[in-house]
Amino acid sequence: MVSLKNKDPNSKYCYRHRPDSKCRRAADESKMALIQRDLETLSAGDRQAITNRLCEQHIGRKCEKCNWGLPKLEKKRLREWKIHQQRTLPPALPPTLPPTQVTIIDDHHPPVSTSTKRAAEPNEDEGQAKRQCIKEGANGNVENKDSGLGKQFRPWKDVYRDRFKVGSNWQKGRCTIKTFSGHANGVTCLQFDDNMLATGSYDATIKIWNIERGEVVQTLQGHTMGIRALQFDDRMLVSGSLDGTVKIWNWRTGACINTLNHQGGVITVHMEGDFLASGSMDRSIKIFNFKTQQSFSLRGHTDWVNQVRLDVTSRTLLSASDDCTVKMWDLDSRTCIRTYEGHVGQVQQVLALPDDFEFEDETSREVDASSTASNRSVTPVTSPSPHSSSRQAEERVAYGPVFSNDPERPLPPRYMLTGSLDATLRLWDTATGKSPRCFWGHVEGVWGLAVDTLRYVSGANDATVKVWEPRTGKCERTFTGHSGPVTCVGLSDSRFASGGEDGEVRLYSFEGEPSECLERGTPS
Template sequence: MCVQFCDSNAVMMTGSYDKTVRIWCLDTGKLVRVLTGHSRCVRALQFDEAKLVTGSMDHTLKIWNWQTGQCIRTLEGHTGGVLSLHFNSRMMASGSTDHTIRIWNFSAGECCTLAGHTEWVNSVRFCQEGTMLVSASDDSTIRLWDVQLRTCIRVFDGHVGQVQIAVPSHHGFTHRFNEEDALFQQQQPQQQHHQPSTSYLAAGHSSISSFQPGCASDSSASRRNSLSKAKTSSTATVTTGTLSKCPIIISGSLDNTIKIWDMNTGRCIRTLFGHVEGVWSLAYDTLRIVSSSHDKTVRVWDLGSGKCMYALEGHNGPVTSVALSDTKIISTSDDGDIKVWDYGISPTEATSTTAL
């Protein structure tokens, strides 16, 4: 259901429907440790050098010492399953099936609840050095929140299916998307979808409550032939505008599309077509966007032109999550496999080494 990895430490972690978190050695592909303790599937995780945080459909988040496998703390407060989480050096955000976002401020010992989404909150990400938060929901919208004011300041409305992920650009990220892209998008015929769009534009609000995290006991731990050329050609024009630092958001939805948004204006400046079923996850860097889909593929897109460069096939089920580094892509699937797609491995070598 979720994956994160670190090339420099050769560590990868995955959370699964089987209620466990597994820690893997990327160099050997061997399983290092299994973390057990959640009573339902693990939908989200994030780790750094010191800790791992997991979110589960059992309504809780758990903080682990992943070096030892010990569960240090269990956070309770959501009244529904935890679908997403993101932490920085000062606080953590979590999104839930209860339609809310909770901001956990550990230094202050309090928890703020952000309300405004009308369906499941599938993705939460801090941005603008932690002062803002971007969320994505089954209500087909993306929201930008002011963390300090605890209010929704902008709604991004354009997807016509549930938005599974929305990733904001990091501080200093540069690109060549500009107003010409937005005008180009407006001139394109609208794609027909089976699901109508539902807008929810009411301002969000928040409430504050204190939280007392309880301690939990130690736990033992080939391109796709069906690619639509007509749709792809609409995004194949290379943008030649000047380099911009204007922050963007890239989102993926069950309407089969990926959208790029201007964070400051809320305008959609580009839509990428190619997946034939819903987009579950994505990641990007300065060169490429990588997306995973219910259509069992991972697609690699050129960030500058919007062209789909590769469709990576091999999974036998929907690809639920994807992660990206300078050297490799890692994808996880409902088929139970984790695949490592390495830029430096030849096709013959990759045949025997892509699946863990």
């Protein structure tokens, strides 16, 4: 390692490999915004050239100037854990944890941190999803018809107003931030719902947090190496670890229900319906059927499998790998239907997009721009509906005999999104195998990705989180705050969360009045 003493800031060392600029330092918000704007002015060819140079210099190689490489986080941590794997697991933290910090900042006042260790307040929306029948009263309020108690619920106008506030706050980047600290090492995976947050770490533990109180309510211990993936529902939690096992937990009691094994460390898990899929460092994918208790393997990748996503409806699976490819698998025949090539770095994430997803291609934007210049009104060109009969017929032929020979079989999701260590996101047409759009903005590899119909959220090795507009592909805002790589992200309609190698999870909430929020993200 190069000494920091008398370090020449104008040396030949590449910026990413300079210890003084790399070690545990948060990203500079204003610089990231300028980089984003500059990237968006470049042609597609120039962007691709930059991506290729980044990958050639930093992925799988060492810098010739400083002889220091950028190893993948998992391999780096795996070496560390192999050294210490004979030691006992770290003891559980005491019941009284440091309180979660809530940060509220505006343009006129300094940052203020407040403890959130207080009694939970009633959730006024709790339980509404289970009500079978509601009706609107004469005063515009909604009543529970089945209860017979005439209980008052929120008027629809109030709900609409709140949703409008959330949308406006997203657009302007106004949010409050809660920081969850408690892991003894970097956070690698997370998932949250209304008031529950689950986090996994290289410290070999899974923590279940009460979001409102900011407290750990359960710590799951049993893995002997770092946790790399998790997913929970109201019944159970599934976790994958570098110790080569997948564990199924009753997360409410902390009990381990079952353990499944790989020959190598488990990098990813995904459960849907009766199926559980896992991807491993041993280059294989395992599928386990909860109903039949049977399992089988899919083989074809030539390097680590970083992400798997089941689509039980179409009986297919998507997988992303360090071999720089994404594959679609047929679960019936257990064969690979298609391989998607285009990334020049290891692919870390793959997510199927909703069926109603549409995007504006380059042609539509050019037409729209020219029509604006000539003061003519032109309807934007978007992708045709994926449900049209002619479109489905074309897709069946494109997917091959697996679907063309079975006209009743539901088709896979039409579009998917991927994130790679080449620092880009890519949109793919799964039927044609083409990538109609590449998302540029991060200056280092993308580790985390979350999507819905309104936005994409990505976290990267450059310590930033970016929010993207799906239809146009524009980066709307960049968030900083982590003091190391952002390894995982989660997304809901009014919040997103990011976990980092710095051991923290930051939860951004876009609810509330503008005066209560913080304009934190830098517009791009």
